[in-house]
Amino acid sequence: xxxATLIFYVAAVGLILIGIAGIVLSAHLVxxxxxxxxxxxxxxxxxxxxxxREGAAAPIFVKGAFPAVMADPVPxxxxxxxxxxxxxxxxxxxxxxxxxxxxxxxxDIREIRQRMEQDIADAAGIDMPTSSEAPAPVYAxxxxxx
Amino acid sequence: MxxxxxxxxxxxxxAFLLPVINRVSHLAGRWAGPAVLLLTSAIGILLWGDLGxxxxxIELGGFRPPLGITIYVDQLALLLALAVTMGTLLLWxxxxxxxxxxxxLALLLAxxxxxLALSGDLFNIYVFYELVAVVCYGLxxxxxxxxxxxxxxxxxxxxxxxAALALAGIALxxxxxGTLNLAQLxxxxxEKLNNIQGLVAFVLLLVGFGVKAELFPVNAWVPEVYAxxxxxxxxxxxxxxxxxxxxxxxxxxxxxxxxPEAHMVMLVLGILGVVSGELAAWRARDLRxxxxxxxxxxxxxxxxxxxxxxxxxxxxxxxxxxxxxIVKPALFLLAxxxxxxxxxxxxxxxxxxxxxxxFVLLALSLIGVPPLPGFWAKLLVLVSLSEQAQTLYxxxxxxxxxxxxxxxxxLFRVASRFYYARPGQVPPAAPRGADLATASLLxxxxxxxxxxxxxxxxxxxxxxxxxxxxxxxxATVNPEALP
Amino acid sequence: xxxLTSALFLTGLAVLMAAIYxxxxxxxxxxxxxxxxxxxxQQVGAGNIVTAVVLAFRGFDTLLELTILFTAAxxxxxxxxxxxxxxxxxxxxxxxxQAGADLFFPLLLVVGLYIILHGHxxxxxxxQGGVVLAAAFFIPxxxxxxxxxxxxxxxxxxxxxxxxxxxxxxxxxxxxxxxxTPLLGKGELGTLFSAGTLPLLYLAVGLKVGSELAGLxxxxxxxxxxx
Numbered sequence: 032x033x034x035a036t037l038i039f040y041v042a043a044v045g046l047i048l049i050g051i052a053g054i055v056l057s058a059h060l061v062x063x064x065x066x067x068x069x070x071x072x073x074x075x076x077x078x079x080x081x082x083x084r085e086g087a088a089a090p091i092f093v094k095g096a097f098p099a100v101m102a103d104p105v106p107x108x109x110x111x112x113x114x115x116x117x118x119x120x121x122x123x124x125x126x127x128x129x130x131x132x133x134x135x136x137x138x139d140i141r142e143i144r145q146r147m148e149q150d151i152a153d154a155a156g157i158d159m160p161t162s163s164e165a166p167a168p169v170y171a172x173x174x175x176x177x
Numbered sequence: 178m179x180x181x182x183x184x185x186x187x188x189x190x191x192a193f194l195l196p197v198i199n200r201v202s203h204l205a206g207r208w209a210g211p212a213v214l215l216l217t218s219a220i221g222i223l224l225w226g227d228l229g230x231x232x233x234x235i236e237l238g239g240f241r242p243p244l245g246i247t248i249y250v251d252q253l254a255l256l257l258a259l260a261v262t263m264g265t266l267l268l269w270x271x272x273x274x275x276x277x278x279x280x281x282l283a284l285l286l287a288x289x290x291x292x293l294a295l296s297g298d299l300f301n302i303y304v305f306y307e308l309v310a311v312v313c314y315g316l317x318x319x320x321x322x323x324x325x326x327x328x329x330x331x332x333x334x335x336x337x338x339x340a341a342l343a344l345a346g347i348a349l350x351x352x353x354x355g356t357l358n359l360a361q362l363x364x365x366x367x368e369k370l371n372n373i374q375g376l377v378a379f380v381l382l383l384v385g386f387g388v389k390a391e392l393f394p395v396n397a398w399v400p401e402v403y404a405x406x407x408x409x410x411x412x413x414x415x416x417x418x419x420x421x422x423x424x425x426x427x428x429x430x431x432x433x434x435x436x437p438e439a440h441m442v443m444l445v446l447g448i449l450g451v452v453s454g455e456l457a458a459w460r461a462r463d464l465r466x467x468x469x470x471x472x473x474x475x476x477x478x479x480x481x482x483x484x485x486x487x488x489x490x491x492x493x494x495x496x497x498x499x500x501x502x503i504v505k506p507a508l509f510l511l512a513x514x515x516x517x518x519x520x521x522x523x524x525x526x527x528x529x530x531x532x533x534x535x536f537v538l539l540a541l542s543l544i545g546v547p548p549l550p551g552f553w554a555k556l557l558v559l560v561s562l563s564e565q566a567q568t569l570y571x572x573x574x575x576x577x578x579x580x581x582x583x584x585x586x587x588l589f590r591v592a593s594r595f596y597y598a599r600p601g602q603v604p605p606a607a608p609r610g611a612d613l614a615t616a617s618l619l620x621x622x623x624x625x626x627x628x629x630x631x632x633x634x635x636x637x638x639x640x641x642x643x644x645x646x647x648x649x650x651x652a653t654v655n656p657e658a659l660p
Numbered sequence: 661x662x663x664l665t666s667a668l669f670l671t672g673l674a675v676l677m678a679a680i681y682x683x684x685x686x687x688x689x690x691x692x693x694x695x696x697x698x699x700x701x702q703q704v705g706a707g708n709i710v711t712a713v714v715l716a717f718r719g720f721d722t723l724l725e726l727t728i729l730f731t732a733a734x735x736x737x738x739x740x741x742x743x744x745x746x747x748x749x750x751x752x753x754x755x756x757x758q759a760g761a762d763l764f765f766p767l768l769l770v771v772g773l774y775i776i777l778h779g780h781x782x783x784x785x786x787x788q789g790g791v792v793l794a795a796a797f798f799i800p801x802x803x804x805x806x807x808x809x810x811x812x813x814x815x816x817x818x819x820x821x822x823x824x825x826x827x828x829x830x831x832x833x834x835x836x837x838x839x840x841t842p843l844l845g846k847g848e849l850g851t852l853f854s855a856g857t858l859p860l861l862y863l864a865v866g867l868k869v870g871s872e873l874a875g876l877x878x879x880x881x882x883x884x885x886x887x
Contacts, residue, residue, distance in 0.1 A: 037681070044677045047345060048670050054338060055666045060330075067337045074344040081352035082690040090697055091783065092707030092850050101709070103693030104700075106351070108713040109300055112725045113344060115787055115869075116307050119732035120337060122876055123314060126736040127330045129883055134323030143327050150324035151404045155463040155518050182839040186826055189727055193822035196815040237720050239832075239841040240703070243692040246720045278738045285731055292724070304724045311728055315735030326739065352684065355691040374680050657695075 039080045046073030060128055060138040064121070071117045075110045082106060178233045181224055181250050181295065184217045184258050188288030192281045199277055210280045214266040214287055221259040221291075228252055232643065234297065234360075234654040242297075242656040243358035249297035249654060253495070253644040257424060260502060261290030264417045267615055268409040268506065270316065282315045286413065293421050297654060299347055299357045302425055303340075306386060309418060310336050313389075316410045317402055325405040332398035336388045339395055343385025349378040350433075360654035363432040363647050371436055379434040380442060382426070389422035391476045393450040400457075403469035408513025408612055411465070412506030415472045420498050423476065427483050427491065432647050435486075443484035444569055448576050450477025455580040459587045464512045464519055467587060468505070471543070474580055475501050481573045482558045485565060492641035493561045496554040499637065504539050504551070507619040510612040511536050515605050519591050522605055526595040529607035533595040535620045540588040542623055545581050550626050553634070555581065705846030706780040706855035714785065715858045719840040722861075723829070725787075726822060726868055733818075733876045740883050750805040761803035768796030776866035780855045786862040790869025797874040801881055808882070814875035821868035828857055828864070 046069050053066025082105070088098035132138055135146045191198075191213040199206030227233070232251035236242060265287040270279045289312060293305040318329040351357060353374055354365045362370075370378070388395045403411050430439060454474030461467035475497070482494035511532050515522055526533035542551035555577065562574040608616070626633055643649070696717060697709060704712040714722050752758065772792035779785030801807055832841035847854030 040681055044674065047341070048674055050341070051338065051673075052666065052670055054334065056663060063334060067334065067341070070338060070341040071344075074341040074348065077345050078348040078351070081348045082355065082688045082693060084688060089783070090700075090709035092701070092781070095850070097697075097701070097709075101697045103688075103690040104696060104710045104713045105357075105690065105693045105718075107710045108718055108721070111710075111714060111787065112300075112304060112721050115725050116304070116728050119729045120307075120311060120333070122880070123311065123732045123736050123739070124330070124333055124337075126739045126880065126883075127314075127318065127326050127333065129880075130326045130739055131323065131330060134326065144331075147324045147327035147331075147401060147405075150322070150327075151401065151463075154322075154324070155404070155465075179833060179838060182833070186830060186839065189723070190823055190826045190830075192727075193730065193819045193826070195819070197819045200812070200816075235838060237838050237840055238716055239838050240717050244696055244699070245717050275738050278734050281734050282731070282738075285727065289724075289727070301718075301721055301724075304721050304728070308724055308728050308731065311731045311735060315731060315738055318735065318739050349680070351690075352688070355689045355693070357692065361691070373676075373683060377676060377680055 035085060036080065036083055039076065039083065043073050043076035043080055046070070046076060049073075058140055060131075060140055060143070063140065064124055064128070067124070068117070068121065071113070075113050075117075078113065079106050079110055178224060178227055178250060179235060180220055181235065181255070181258075182237070182248065183220055184262060184291040185288045185295070187213055187217050188262075188284045188291075192284040192288065195277065195281050195284070206277065207280075210284050211266060211269060213284065214262055217287070217291075218259065218262050218266060221255060221262060224250075225252075225255055225259070228255060232649065232653050242654055243356045243361045244657070246301050247297040247358060247360070247654050247656075248295050249359070249650065250295060251643050251650075252640040253424065254294045256640065257294035257421060258291035261294065261417055261421065262287045264413060264506070265290070267618075268412050268510075270319070270407065270409050275319065279316070279319050282312050282319070286312045286316070286418075290417065290421055294424065297359050299350065299359060299362065301357075303343060303347060306343075306389070306422070306425070307340055309421065310340070310389070313410075313414060313418060316413070317406045319410075320405060320407055322405060324401070328398070328401040328405045332402050335395055335398050339385040339388035341385075342381045346378040346381030346385060349374055349381070353378075356656075358654070358656050359428065359432050360651045361656040363651050364656070366433045366435065370433065375434060376436065376438050379429070379439045382429060383442065383446075386422050386425050387446075390419050390426065390480075391450070391473045392480065393446050393453055393473075393477065396450070396473050399473055400461075400466045400469045403472075403509070404463065404465045408510050408609075411469075411509040411513075415469070415509055416502050416506035419472070419476060420502055423479060423483070423498065427494065428644075430483065431491070431645055432650060435647075437486070440484045440486055441569070443480050444573060447477045447480030447482075447484060448569075448573050450474065450480060451573075451576050451580045452477075455583040459583045461587070462518050464515050464522065464591060465509075467519070467591070468508055468512055471584065471588075472501075472505060474584070475505070475543070478555070478558060478577055478580070481577065482561065485561050485570070488642050488645040489561045489564070491645040492638050493554070493557040495641045495644075496550075496557050496634075496637055500542070500550050500554045503619050503623055504543050507535065507616040507623075508539050508543075510616045511539075511608050513612055514608050519594060522591065522594045523597055523599050524595070525605050528605065529613070531617065532608045532613055533592070535613075535616055536595065537592050538620055538623070540592055544584045544588060548627050548630075550623065550630070550633075553630065701849055704842055704855055704858070705849055706858055707850045708780055708782060708785075710783075711780045711785055711858060711862070712855070715780075715861050716840075716842050719829070719861070722865065723825060723840070726825065726865060729869060729872055730818065730822060733872045736876055737879060740879055752805065753803045758803045761799045764799055765796055768792055768799070772796060772866070772870065776862055777852070777859060779862040779866075780858045781850065781852070786865025787869055789862075790866040791873060793866065793870030794873035794877065797870070798877045798881075801878050805881070809874060809878040811875060811878075814871045817871040818868055818875070821864045821871070824864040825861060825868070828861060 050066045050070025082103040087100045087102040090101040090104045235248040237246045289308040296302045353369045458467050458470035542549035545552045545555040562570045700709045700712040704716045706712040772789045775784040776789030829840040842856045844856035
């Protein structure tokens with residue numbers, strides 16, 4: 032029952048779930064970023080697992096011949112691409128996190144969100160929405176009150 | 178037709194070399210980008226004529242599919258590629274910091290968007306999608322304000338989650354079929370993907386690619402991004418990038434995931450999108466966020482339209498999408514200087530009568546007032562919906578009508594402020610010359626289409642019919658039958 | 661509330677994935693993969709079939725991957741801005757780290773270039789070797805934080821290497837072929853000079869990735885976190 036495919040599948044799905052949990056439930060930006068890394072790792076593993084063949088060798092010309100049973104090279108190339116994409120985006124994420132921290136002085140997601148809403152409201156010259164659920168007044172009064 | 182690859186390769190090449198060109202000559206560095214885009218637009222327009230005999234498939238590297246990657250050029254793909262290239266040319270980012278890097282990003286957007294429209298391989302689409310995403314992050318963040326950085330970060334997190342889920346969906350598809358070529362997937366789908374694995378894969382891909390298409394519920398990033406990005410970037414995102422993502426999902430629906438459950442999922446999410454978008458727009462108090470929420474609503478209408486099975490749905494959705502592609506960028510350009518609260522817009526008509534007039538025209542078309550194209554597009558959707566025999570489709574039609582009523586309310590609330598000047602209130606700044614010119618061009622195009630409605634409608638219908646023909650797609654690409 | 665909905669969503673997803681596993685047809689038939697394995701030697705001539713996939717069969721994906729790295733570096737450069745000249749710097753590292761870094765530099769260069777150039781024969785290639793090259797150029801920056809990389813040289817190498825990749829691909833179009841068709845003879849399988857333009861492509865990839873990552877890391881290192 033404990034064949035390799037099952038173990039890897041559970042690992043891949045587990046990584047994806049843990050990653051999503053980390054992103055959704057964390058308040059700290061760096062933990063969210065770690066969640067993204069785990070999520071991508073899980074997705075990559077799932078991709079590699081797609082055409083897993085037990086006992087296959089790497090598709091490389093060794094000692095004058097190719098192995099008899101070769102693994103599928105396509106997922107390897109795909110995951111290579113996906114990993115590099117992940118690294119590039121991670122670098123950009125960290126740069127943004129650095130700048131946000133420099134501007135707002137905090138890495139707490141909720142605080143960053145509040146400061147961002149405040150900045151947008153200030154730039155627009157309107158009051159900050161007190162809650163995203165509260166209905167905005169529809170009609171403005173003549174003297175500018177709302 | 179081989180030269181269609183140049184629409185992708187030339188902008189990328191120029192983007193790579195731009196820092197080098199700029200060191201040699203600042204003038205060349207400044208104009209190399211627009212020049213290249215002009216060239217590729219010309220190539221694209223010339224190639225449009227070659228499509229008279231039907232779509233063409235190009236095998237990259239000379240490798241037969243499914244070993245290699247195929248590029249599929251039909252009228253819809255070439256139209257979108259041209260839209261991206263010409264749109265980027267028209268909405269070339271100017272001003273702001275670091276002009277060189279912004280030009281690089283704009284060139285990359287043109288190349289990546291064209292590739293996204295033209296690709297015929299599932300993983301290739303995913304990589305193009307990620308490229309477009311990273312370019313968008315850069316463009317939004319180029320504003321330089323802390324709010325822009327925070328908005329970009331939020332967008333990035335949601336988009337990364339979506340991308341990873343899409344990758345998981347691709348893994349499931351590959352596991353079931355063993356191939357990534359869209360044509361071969363179309364051949365194998367009825368027997369291999371017509372099960373729960375296929376449906377889950379579709380939902381994962383829908384959510385993943387739907388982030389850019391502002392699908393409910395992964396559209397939490399929309400309001401802040403549009404509120405903090407510059408006018409041109411907002412126009413590009415709302416007008417063109419969202420349509421690219423939408424068409425990807427539509428192609429998957431037409432070719433690979435033909436089961437009715439998939440259509441149902443899109444229908445439900447589309448209805449939720451219309452409801453949430455229009456209600457939020459109704460309550461919004463600053464113009465840019467109002468337009469952003471309205472975009473969510475309009476894209477919801479498109480999702481509803483595309484969820485109608487058959488060529489009728491594709492025709493209706495395409496009509497709405499093309500109309501939105503012209504109207505929304507113009508609105509965002511006008512709103513670039515009018516980003517304040519709606520109260521502050523009083524007296525804008527006196528400052529810029531052309532701008533205010535254009536806004537009213539575009540708003541009328543968006544709501545769907547005859548004889549403007551928006552009316553015909555929405556009518557097409559409603560008629561197609563009423564021809565379906567299921568309650569959910571009737572509900573969708575009702576929701577769209579209610580949404581139009583809300584649109585009328587909040588858009589006219591804004592428009593009436595333009596013409597109502599309060600004494601002592603400083604009117605807002607006029608839109609920049611370049612923005613106003615581009616918006617006028619788009620508005621003029623809109624008016625022209627009123628008179629050219631019949632031939633335009635026939636052409637759009639032809640494009641839709643060609644796109645909806647899965648059999649023709651498979652026959653054109655002709656993947657190698659492997660044991 | 662948020663925790664509850666998250667827990668429900670994740671449990672639902674887990675159950676769904678388990679259901680899929682039950683139904684999954686575990687007999688895999690990688691149509692494309694097997695066909696590639698069978699014909700790679702004859703069509704491309706590379707000893708490492710994964711490299712053949714990365715650079716020949718799916719070379720377009722690799723070009724885009726390069727572009728994504730380039731875009732991310734450009735966007736990060738845009739976001740980070742110019743480092744201030746008077747910013748406080750970390751002090752230089754101790755003697756052991758400095759000497760070790762000096763010794764590592766040529767070693768890493770050799771290893772990186774070896775991995776890049778043998779990408780079509782053994783596991784490795786442009787991306788892997790490129791990262792080692794980037795490390796080679798970044799370790800001196802770690803040891804002596806005051807040193808700056810020459811960003812002009814970095815962007816020059818980056819741009820020219822990327823352009824080289826695209827130009828090699830476009831060259832194939834001149835002969836009437838499709839974009840990114842492998843050129844130059846296939847050579848003898850398993851020797852260094854085989855697989856046509858593949859080693860050249862990987863060299864371009866390696867140089868581009870190396871210079872790009874080194875530049876990005878240096879820029880990140882030079883940015884202070886607080887004002």
